[in-house]
Amino acid sequence: MGEIGGKEVRIEEIENVIKEKVGKGVITSEIRKRKVVGKERKSLWMRIKKESLKDVIKVLFDFQYPHLSVISGSDLGDKVELLYHFTLGYGEPQKEQLITFAVQLDKKDLTIPTITDLIPGALLTEREKQEFFGIKVIGIPDSRRAFLADDLKNAHPWIRDDKETARIAKDVHAKEVKK
């Protein structure tokens, strides 16, 4: 495992190395810029193929042990998009790079391989995605429910048209009124 240790790694370099090593897995790649009190800050956003997810993450290890902030997601209608937010270069003033890998899953096949073999700390966030999007994380070492109450067993609240969630949300207030 490489350490950045004082040497600045530019975001363009990270992008190039990923493209060189796992070019086939990258669908789109974009470096976004934002000014904070007049100083420019960049972040890398990549849409990647599901089967290349782990290979792309492995490339990050060449630089430093990547920090996984969280896995977030969006319901895009017929697809669910998962976003893996990583950072590299922490420990050096103003040199941290924000890297996001987005993977789209078809709602007919909501499966994704676990990344806990690479980063054990991904476990809780993967468990959360299983519950909230109804995704199956293949190979997850602990697939217990994490956050939702037992009466939401069949509900996936972050799926927009989830009928069970809608029913429960409606019922909660109905019960209060009856009392």
Added chain:
Amino acid sequence: MSKTVNIPIGPVHPALKEPVRFTIEVEGEKVVGADYEVGYVHRGIEWAGMRQNPIKTIHLSERICGICAFCHPLCFVQAIEEIGDVEVPERAEYIRVITAELERIHSHMLWAGVAAHEIGFDSILNLTWNIREKVMDIVEYITGNRVTYGMLQIGGVRRNITEKQYPKIREATQYYRELLDKIEDVFLRDPTIRMRSRDVGILTKKRALELCAVGPTARASGVPKDVRQDFPYIAYPDLDVKAIMPEEPIGDVYDRIFVRIREIGQSADIIEQCLDQMEPGPILAEQNVAKLLADLQNFEGEAVGRAEAPRGEVFHYVRMNKNEAPLSWKARAPTYNNVQTWPDMIVGEELADVPIIVASIDPCVSCTDRVTLIKDGKEEIVTGEQLHKLSVLKTKRVMRR
């Protein structure tokens, strides 16, 4: 019959914001296994936030955590501002830093009191919380509120800090700077606290990295992560922030105390630096809320907002698609990452050390509700108070040595 006993701890206690249930496997006094269970208070805040306009969500996100009531909305507004490419006035960015740093001081003081209580020093708990009142007064003085500040708006802040208010803020930072030596005497140089915290609840650097630990928990283990330093946001690029770490980090409870106590002084410095550097100017990009609401309906895109809360990195992801409500919103609090480090810290320690280890990551859970002891097939209910007593007794024991 197995020699080990499983002890469930938690999840509910009226004083807690985030109830967590632990199952602790003990062999005599020694912990040999530990597991945690979260989710007893999942309120569906993100779900609600995806169904209302972002301005309402700013105030909703303040209520994610009563202590980090500034960092959560701060991340949220930063993400929205990035999506809409809103230029935030510089003075507003400085005011945001001041409020965030005041929040850090009050959170660390609150935590120090809780830690003292867990070890059995209730007089120190009362003393630290008394000292903490000064910063609470200042927070109220500049925001109008003690807990949920209502300070943030998309494109800036809702209240200015006038020059007339500077002396009172400076007086408070000076107060903490003068007291810092005494606080360090109590927490870092006291032999009993040292005995109770040195080499207890160790999280190695390797495991801190693997488990994605953040904030003081990571820094105490030698991982120099601090968003203010690494990925400066709001006015931090102009300020001098260096991640505080022990000289030779071990990753024990003592190191976590060390990091937090030193950060109180650091926050006081940052606030003074802000007061010196802040230029007069506007504090809000768009004053008209109706126009802002209309503008928000044209926002399209995705962005993340990050901030270093007292407990570590807060991370928000927001996606807008030209609708009133965001398409998606994910709020990730630091405890979300740090809870995963508990089993590593607890296993191998004594049962009496569990309260201080659990509290050492500064979760929103600081004491335990009740314990069910399952012994020889019989269930025995032990209250949280009794578990706390175990910890106090251990302190008395080590003091006699």
